[in-house]
Amino acid sequence: MERKQFVKLMAFAGLLPAVFLAACGETTKKENDTTVAVVQTYTCPMHPQIVQNKMGTCPICGMDLVLFDKNNKEASLTLSESQIALANITTVVAGSAVMNNSRTLNGRIVTNPEQTMFMSSRVAGRVENLYVRETGVKVEKGQLLYRIYSEELSALQQEYLMAVAQAKQFPGNARFSEIGKAAKQKLKLYDQSDAQLAALLQSGKVDPYVNYFATGNGMVAELSVTEGQYVSQGSPVMRLEGYGKLWVEADLYPAEAPLVRTGQTVMVLVSGYEQEPQRMTINFISPALQSGSQLMQVRGEIANPGNRWQPGLQANVILPVQGDGNALTLPVDAVIRNGKGAHVWVQTGKGKFEPRRVKTGIENADRVEILEGIASGDTVVVTGAYLLYSEFILKKGSDPMAAHNH
Known part of the structure; x- marks a missing residue:
């Protein structure tokens, strides 16, 4: 009896390792399946909050879900035709052109200053009449601006009348003739015209007032005197600006x-x-x-x-x-700039796009010169480049230029 129990116990002990190994194998298989299920995660490129463990479409925008794998270090993106259409991704072939730039x-x-006119007093005296009394007033050429009373002018006019009378009384006396010419010259230095001197000789009466007229069209920018003020010879009266x-x-x-x-x-x-x-x-x-x-x-x-x-x-x-007459240029929107530099997205195959670091040159409102990074004939993304940039960060978890920063 005891012999039979011993045989049964030994048989059971021999079966335990096999049962244990089978259980471990089943557990490992389940863990592997779970691991695969975790790796196979899908998300929407436009709505990253949508995450599923199987392929399908986004319930918000209807886009096909894409594999979400941050462990994938491949520096490129692959999009379906529907994704490219929804993201409005368009491309252009890079080529050479004349690149003109401008600086602001x-x-x-x-x-x-060539349009500025300074009005001053040619004689010492009193500002008898001021016909423009404030700045900002528009004046025209020949307009009477002010009048100055001068006792000195009155004395010079009287001197001139006497010199002319003496020259007439003694026509053969050269000295009186010279005195008359000198008196006339003094009056001309006091801004007396030939017409005024002729009128003075005709009337025989002195006129101690000197009238000043605008020498051109302009605005009164500065007024230095007031009516009744005494001024010296050469004193500024007003400034006109054209x-x-x-x-x-x-x-x-x-x-x-x-x-x-x-x-x-x-x-x-x-x-x-x-x-x-x-x-x-x-x-x-x-x-x-x-x-x-x-x-x-x-x-x-x-x-x-x-x-x-x-x-x-x-x-x-x-x-x-x-600029350079044979520069490689792209539309401005094709270049993405951030703290790590500038890059563009190049289409390398059907639905496949990869970032390329570029060095830019001169730039205007429409185009930018590319000095390094791409070659003539490359197909570069123009519209939708920022969406590719954002999707790369969402799918890869890093900046597309991180691999280029050594």
């Missing part, structure tokens, strides 16, 4: 100086009138930096019909820069 210089409109032609001054960094030359034609965009660019010829380049800054200055002149612009307005000067 900050500028301002200032008064043209706005028919204005200066445009623009700031220039020394490194940009080789791009500018006298006689060069540039475009000027006046603030508020950007749709009406004005042509201007640069006629002056400052040979020294402005005091207290590291800026040079360039200047030109523009016409101002109807006085539509006023000094003080801001203006941008567009400086053309001639």
Whole structure:
């Protein structure tokens, strides 16, 4: 009896390792299946919050789900035709073209000193009448501006009348004739015209008032006297500014100086009138930096019909820069820039796109020059490049340029 129990126990002990190994094998198989199930995870490129463990479509946008595997280090993306259409991905073949660039210089409109007129007193006396009493008043050439009473002028006129009378009384006396000419010359220095001197001789009465007329069209920019004020000879009375032609001054960094030359034609965009660019010829380049800054200055002149612009307005000067005549260029939207540099997306096969680091050159509003990174004939993504960039980060978990930063 005891012998039979012993045999049974030994048989059971022999079966235990086999049962244990079978159980472990079954557990390992289940773990492997679970691991595979975890790896095979799918997500929506446009809605990463949608995650499933099987293929399908996104319940939000209807796009096909794609495999989500951050362990995949391949630096490329593969999209289906529907994904490319929904992302509006379009491409262009990179090629060479003439690349022109421009620099925008900050500028301002200032008064043209050549259009400025200074009115002063030619005689010492009193401002008897001031016909323009405030600044900002528009005046026209020949308009009477002010009148000065001068006792000294009255004395010179009286002297001239006496000299002429003596010369008539003694026609053969050269000395009296010379005295008369000298008295006449003094009056001319006091701004007396030949017509006024003729009227003085005809009337025989002195006129101690000197009238001053505008020498050109303009605005009264400064008024230095008041009516009844005494002024000395040469004292400033008012300043007139003509706005028919204005200066445009623009700031220039020394490194940009080789791009500018006298006689060069540039475009000027006046603030508020950007749709009406004005042509201007640069006629002056400052040979020294402005005091207290590291800026040079360039200047030109523009016409101002109807006085539509006023000094003080801001203006941008567009400086053309001639680029390489055989430059490899792309549309500006094709280049993605971040803290790690600039890159583009190149189509390497059907539905397959990979990032390429590029080095850019000059750039304008529409195109950018590519110096390194791609070659002529490469198919580059133009629209949808940012979507590819975002999808790469979602699917790979890293920046597309991370592999290029060694």
